[in-house]
Amino acid sequence: MNSKLKDIKKIIVTKPLKLDCGKTINNFPLAYETYGKLNKNKDNAILVFHALTGDQFVSETNPITNKEGWWVTAVGPGKAIDTNKYFVICANVIGGCMGSLGPKDINSETKQPYGLDFPVITIRDMIRAQESLLDHLEIKKLLCATGGSMGGMQLLQFCSTFPDKAFSAIPIACSSSHSAQNIALNELARQAIMADPVWDKGKYFLKNVQPKNGLAVARMVGHISYLSEKGMQEKFGRKLQEKADYEFSFNADFQVESYLRHQGYAFVERFDANSILYITRAMDYFDLAKQFKGGLVEAFKGQKTKYLIISFSSDWLYTTKENKDIVIALNASGADVSYSEIITDKGHDSFLLEVPDFLKTLKSFIDSMHEKFKNEKRI
Amino acid sequence: MKNLKMKKEFKVIADLLPNNTRVLDVGCGDGSLMNLLYKKKNIEVRGLELDQNNVQQCIHKGLPVIQGDAETELHQFPNQSFDYVVLSQTLQAFYNPEKVLKELLRIGNSVIISIPNFGYWKVRVKLLFFGQMPVTKTLPNTWYNTPNLHMCTIKDLFNFCDEKNINIKKVVGVNEDKTSHIKRGNLEIKNLFSKLGIFLIG
Numbered sequence: 160m161n162s163k164l165k166d167i168k169k170i171i172v173t174k175p176l177k178l179d180c181g182k183t184i185n186n187f188p189l190a191y192e193t194y195g196k197l198n199k200n201k202d203n204a205i206l207v208f209h210a211l212t213g214d215q216f217v218s219e220t221n222p223i224t225n226k227e228g229w230w231v232t233a234v235g236p237g238k239a240i241d242t243n244k245y246f247v248i249c250a251n252v253i254g255g256c257m258g259s260l261g262p263k264d265i266n267s268e269t270k271q272p273y274g275l276d277f278p279v280i281t282i283r284d285m286i287r288a289q290e291s292l293l294d295h296l297e298i299k300k301l302l303c304a305t306g307g308s309m310g311g312m313q314l315l316q317f318c319s320t321f322p323d324k325a326f327s328a329i330p331i332a333c334s335s336s337h338s339a340q341n342i343a344l345n346e347l348a349r350q351a352i353m354a355d356p357v358w359d360k361g362k363y364f365l366k367n368v369q370p371k372n373g374l375a376v377a378r379m380v381g382h383i384s385y386l387s388e389k390g391m392q393e394k395f396g397r398k399l400q401e402k403a404d405y406e407f408s409f410n411a412d413f414q415v416e417s418y419l420r421h422q423g424y425a426f427v428e429r430f431d432a433n434s435i436l437y438i439t440r441a442m443d444y445f446d447l448a449k450q451f452k453g454g455l456v457e458a459f460k461g462q463k464t465k466y467l468i469i470s471f472s473s474d475w476l477y478t479t480k481e482n483k484d485i486v487i488a489l490n491a492s493g494a495d496v497s498y499s500e501i502i503t504d505k506g507h508d509s510f511l512l513e514v515p516d517f518l519k520t521l522k523s524f525i526d527s528m529h530e531k532f533k534n535e536k537r538i
Numbered sequence: 539m540k541n542l543k544m545k546k547e548f549k550v551i552a553d554l555l556p557n558n559t560r561v562l563d564v565g566c567g568d569g570s571l572m573n574l575l576y577k578k579k580n581i582e583v584r585g586l587e588l589d590q591n592n593v594q595q596c597i598h599k600g601l602p603v604i605q606g607d608a609e610t611e612l613h614q615f616p617n618q619s620f621d622y623v624v625l626s627q628t629l630q631a632f633y634n635p636e637k638v639l640k641e642l643l644r645i646g647n648s649v650i651i652s653i654p655n656f657g658y659w660k661v662r663v664k665l666l667f668f669g670q671m672p673v674t675k676t677l678p679n680t681w682y683n684t685p686n687l688h689m690c691t692i693k694d695l696f697n698f699c700d701e702k703n704i705n706i707k708k709v710v711g712v713n714e715d716k717t718s719h720i721k722r723g724n725l726e727i728k729n730l731f732s733k734l735g736i737f738l739i740g
Binding site: 465467486487490491519 | 590593594596597598599600602603604605606614615616619
């Protein structure tokens with residue numbers, strides 16, 4: 160896996176980045192991937208921000224895992240975000256483990272992986288690092304920036320920190336600050352990792368091992384929160400896993416147990432446990448209103464970006480209410496904002512799945528924004 | 539269904555609105571009126587619409603629209619944040635039209651409301667001589683499936699505005715392709731011969 164990581168696209172960000180925690184990083188790698196071609200007028204660039212366990216491999220086949228990109232439902236030739244037409248960019252967040260600077264990288268001072276010596280990062284640090292990529296690609300203004308879940312949070316931060324960088328923005332199933340429930344669920348994931356003795360205060364890399372059990376439980380917590388009660392009931396119900404009756408044991412009798420175990424243990428193959436600690440922390444610290452005196456309205460004031468907010472009716476992790484609060488603040492700031500609540504049983508995961516109403520809305524908005532952006536560039 | 543008469547209504551509404559203003563279209567449907575205002579008058583439009591399909595149509599046209607229920611979600615718009623707020627043929631469908639009207643006047647500097655006129659002569663004839671709830675082109679539903687909870691006449695809305703001290707700036711009556719100005723003086727006759735009443739108030 161590590162040898163493959165050497166072949167992926169990355170830039171070295173030489174500009175020092177002063178992190179919110181006070182520390183500074185420089186000369187750090189930022190891994191990214193692009194799909195489609197940037198046209199001559201540079202009016203077709205779309206930046207995608209990935210979610211907690213995502214990476215830069217949005218579409219096609221992920222060369223590291225050999226699995227489909229995480230957003231193949233939406234991004235690709237002929238898809239809602241059509242790569243025949245648009246140039247799609249996605250970078251791995253700092254703190255992650257897919258080639259951008261993260262806790263498993265070597266600390267130049269100690270010549271050992273950072274582990275918990277890695278600085279605590281924020282959502283704002285992530286998007287500031289990614290701004291360097293736009294400079295590298297020589298893109299002054301994006302046609303659109305989008306992202307779901309933590310990707311949406313990065314997007315809100317990006318538009319507030321760099322108000323002139325995106326002509327349009329589609330935050331999907333996200334929030335302007337992490338709720339108590341979401342902090343609690345993240346804490347559950349972190350505690351699961353830290354309770355695994357293999358974790359060893361984040362120094363597991365010295366023995367070249369992973370706290371697999373803890374990390375798998377952390378992933379299971381996540382998976383439960385991405386589904387809806389109804390969706391889960393319909394998918395699994397009380398169905399048993401390849402057996403006629405209970406085994407009277409603690410093996411995975413139920414399909415839902417088997418599903419969670421499978422998801423949990425598949426995840427440890429591709430993700431670093433310390434990265435989960437750092438990224439979930441960044442999500443918990445996210446509070447856009449806190450950065451702007453006067454609150455969320457202030458964060459959006461003066462922005463020309465055209466927004467489309469999308470929420471999903473059965474999402475209990477980033478609820479319609481939380482998404483609507485963003486819409487209300489955008490309205491109050493006088494921003495150009497559209498909003499749609501997609502009716503679906505598929506929970507928070509909806510943005511990654513084949514949900515026709517969602518994909519249709521996404522396509523309609525991006526295509527119409529492209530026409531407007533072309534006109535604006537002409538003038 | 540957007541028939542020709544609806545388009546006449548939109549034309550009257552468009553004529554009432556000055557160029558380059560900011561307009562909120564409450565219950566904007568598929569965005570036909572917003573599109574007209576945006577393209578012909580360079581008006582900065584925003585829509586509020588409940589129906590998912592209509593919302594998608596608006597987004598497809600590149601028109602900013604917020605999915606939501608005007609009955610409960612107008613509070614999200616700040617005071618006097620629009621030059622005009624338009625409400626086309628939906629006032630009678632709200633549970634509490636008085637409250638909605640108050641909200642519209644809070645959000646907009648002026649408000650344009652259109653109503654299907656229950657005082658139109660065909661409507662009166664239907665009820666008076668046939669003893670049935672009227673079904674006409676502007677009131678296409680029957681009593682059991684109509685969304686209209688609070689039907690009123692042009693005269694009713696006139697009196698309502700007077701009662702509530704709401705300033706009436708202009709009232710236009712629409713019958714097929716003909717339009718006419720309605721004032722106190724000709725109210726009785728226009729109330730009889732207009733299918734639609736379009737009020738500019740605030």
